[in-house]
Every structure is written in structure tokens, then in C-alpha cells.
Amino acid sequence: MRLVFSYSARMNPEVPLTFEAARARVDAYISQFKEGYFPPLLMLARLTEETGEIARVIAHQNGKTPKPGEDVGDLELELADLLFVMICMANERGLSLERGFERMMTKVETRDADRWTKKENL
Amino acid sequence: MRLVFSYSARMNPEVPLTFEAARARVDAYISQFKEGYFPPLLMLARLTEETGEIARVIAHQNGKTPKPGEDVGDLELELADLLFVMICMANERGLSLERGFERMMTKVETRDADRWTKKENL
Amino acid sequence: MRLVFSYSARMNPEVPLTFEAARARVDAYISQFKEGYFPPLLMLARLTEETGEIARVIAHQNGKTPKPGEDVGDLELELADLLFVMICMANERGLSLERGFERMMTKVETRDADRWTKKENL
Amino acid sequence: MRLVFSYSARMNPEVPLTFEAARARVDAYISQFKEGYFPPLLMLARLTEETGEIARVIAHQNGKTPKPGEDVGDLELELADLLFVMICMANERGLSLERGFERMMTKVETRDADRWTKKENL
Numbered sequence A, B, C, D: 001m002r003l004v005f006s007y008s009a010r011m012n013p014e015v016p017l018t019f020e021a022a023r024a025r026v027d028a029y030i031s032q033f034k035e036g037y038f039p040p041l042l043m044l045a046r047l048t049e050e051t052g053e054i055a056r057v058i059a060h061q062n063g064k065t066p067k068p069g070e071d072v073g074d075l076e077l078e079l080a081d082l083l084f085v086m087i088c089m090a091n092e093r094g095l096s097l098e099r100g101f102e103r104m105m106t107k108v109e110t111r112d113a114d115r116w117t118k119k120e121n122l
Helices: A019-031 A040-061 A075-093 A097-111 B019-031 B040-061 B075-093 B097-111 C019-031 C040-061 C075-093 C097-111 D019-031 D040-061 D075-093 D097-111
Strands: none
Touching: A019 A075, A019 A097, A019 B019, A019 B097, A040 A075, A040 B040, A040 C040, A040 D040, A075 A097, A075 B075, A075 B097, A097 B019, A097 B075, B019 B075, B019 B097, B040 B075, B040 C040, B040 D040, B075 B097, C019 C075, C019 C097, C019 D019, C019 D097, C040 C075, C040 D040, C075 C097, C075 D075, C075 D097, C097 D019, C097 D075, D019 D075, D019 D097, D040 D075, D075 D097
16 A cells, blocks of 8 residues: 555654544545445444444443453444544545534533533632 | 643644644543543443434435424534544543554554455556 | 324223334325335434434433533433334334344343343242 | 243234333343343443444445455344343333334324425325
């Protein structure tokens, strides 16, 4: 697989992962294949699947016994699987998780500023 | 709200958003409040809700008529709401979306390298 | 709307609701409309939405404060909304929830018979 | 396992499955075990998992290639797994899917009566 940027820099703590690099890496991966991005409703089905996988791990960590032969699962990896689908979804629609994050945080910091109990002396 | 880094730089295209900055911003937001992070199963309930919100928008864009008075919704913002819950989930458990992304992409690029049809002359 | 069976009998405790009556009632409702059943992936989007609505109610009942102006929600009605989509999904594919229930219970009662702690003297 | 009612009648087409019989059968199954019903948030995690399983099957039937070694799945059984969790959820809270269905259909038949295009000469 040919990619236009070096992967080796990514886990270097001096070169932290940006949303743009994650977007570009997923796009480079998908763009190798003739199939390309799934259409939106199929991508949503994938999103729902991955949300279900996260649910399985969290259930296992909080009171549900795994079936015989089933392992507890790896939450970090399941979150990353979900993130992969979200990046695909944004890429396919021309949306930006980075811009969305900014818009959402502005909303949360404003709208919900008094929804919870502020710590004193903060 | 006291935050240790400047927000104004974030949307500057020369200072792109990193996963670490997103993690820290969510943590700064949550840490203001006595309630802190929700416990894992409640956080999962929030994740499921937000996945449902994404489903609603994508359904509206793909054949479902909104109810009277209901708008189509904003997919970028709904993706960001889901991302917020994922960052909370990772923060509360001490997991890293950045590390998870690296692990997942390594898996995907290896395991699924021949799952789809490669474009020729790539 | 013309339906071939009487509704008035349904909530009569001497005429309890069968899965077949529920299936037929949903089919009669949908069959009035030219649009008919949604295709499977759009129906799945609806299913995901309704699962999200259930999550919202259960989150509200278990530690999440509703947003200003938002009510706690009605779990019985949200479960019924999900059931509606499931019946649509089964009807559209020619599947039977009744037969599925039988197959699933046989599996559960056999496979999981020793997964949990039996009460003594049962 | 000892149950207080006969199962043999259930698949007899002359004795169709009622929601009450399904409720009672699930309750008899769960009541054998000391663990009993899961608490609501854990049950919701199970619901999310099962919704994800349905998504996986529908994705497989609509354009997603199963991973090597993975089968397409059985939608009828996955719907039944979801139904099982819903019945547990209703039982644990003292809610009735039968009553919910009636309430929901009344709402749908009224509220959405003109949302879609009526067939002519119905």
C-alpha cells in the first residue's frame, strides 16, 4: 500500500495524532479499493454493530458473564473500531470531525455550563 | 471555567486539533463539575442514545420523512456528540483513542488488506 | 382505515394479544400506504433510533438529568416503538417473531441452563 | 428445568403464542436463577448488543462481505434475542409489552394516519 505520508511519525509523542492525519489515513486506506466508502445507510449499520461491540465489552466488565469461550473484549480497540466508521461516515459526506468537535464543545460549554454542580474554588 | 490551554488556536488551520487536545478539553470541561464522569454503564446508555441520533439524521437523509415539526438534523454535530461520549468513556477508563486508532489501523491495514478489490496501478 | 378484524377485543383480558394479531395489525396499518415497508437498511436505521430512545429513558431513570424542558420519557411506549419496527422488519422479510421466540427460548433453555446459579429447591 | 405451564402447546397453530405466554416463559426461565433480572442499565447494554447483532446480519445481507470464517447470520433468531431482552426489561420494571403495543398502535394509527400516501380504493 502506498501512502503519501509517513506512518512512523504517528506514535512519536512529539508528533501527536491530529484529526486531519486520522482522516487522511482512513481515506488512504479506503481509496485503495474499488468498493470505496459504503453508502450512508450501510455505514450506519456498521456504526450500530460497533456500538453493540462496545456494549458487549462494557456489559462484560459490569456484571454480565461472558459465554463459555468468549473473552471479555478490548474496549480501547472497540472504541477505535467505532471511530473508524465515524471517520468513514464523515469522509464520505465531506464532513469534518474536527470542525464538529469545535461546534459541539462550544455548544456544551455554553448550554450546559450550569447543568451540573460546579466545584467550589475552581 | 479555567483551562490550561488557549482555545483560540484550535481552529487555526496551522494548529490542527490533536486527539490529545480534544481529550484534554473534554477532561477540563467535565472536571469542573462535582458529578465528574458518569459510570461506565450510564456512559454506554449515552453512547447508545447518540448512535440513535445519528441514525435519525441518516434515516431522514435516506427516505424517512421527518415528523411534522421535526428537522432533518445535523450529521456533523451528531457525530461530534458521539465523539464526546467516546472521549469521556476513554478518559474515565484511562484509555487512549489515539493509541486505539493506531492499534486498529494496524489491524485493518494488515487483516483486511485483501478483503476488498484493489484498484489497479495504485 | 379498513381492517379485517375487530380491535375492540384486543385489550379484553379474556382475549389476550397474540403475536399473530400484532403482526396482522401492523401489516394492515402499513398496507394502507403506497410507500409500504421501508427497505431493510432504512428499517435498521429506525431500529437504531428506537434503541436510542430506550437508552435515553433508562439513562434518565438512572442518573442522567434531563435537559431543561425534556421529560423523562415513557419506557413502555419506547419498547413498543421498538417492537413496531421489529414487526415491520420481520413482516418485510417474511420472518416470524413467534417462531423466532420459540427457537430462541429452546436455545436459551438448553445452552444457558447452567450458566447461572440455580436456586435450590426449585 | 421445571416450569408451571406446558410448552408443547405453543407451536400448535391452533394455540398461537400470546404476549402473556412469552412474558411468563421468560419470567419462568429467569426466576430459576439466583441472579434474577439484570439491573436496568446492564439490561440496556444487552439491548444495545442485540441491536448490533441485527445490524451485522442486515449489513451482511445488504452489501457488507462477512469476514473470513464469519457467517451471514440468522435475522429471525437475532430479532428473537432482542425480543428476549425487551421482555426482561418490561418484566423487571413491571411494564407490559401488550399494553405498550396497544398504546403505540393507537398513537400511530391516529398521529400518522396522514403521514404517508394512502392507496386509492382501500
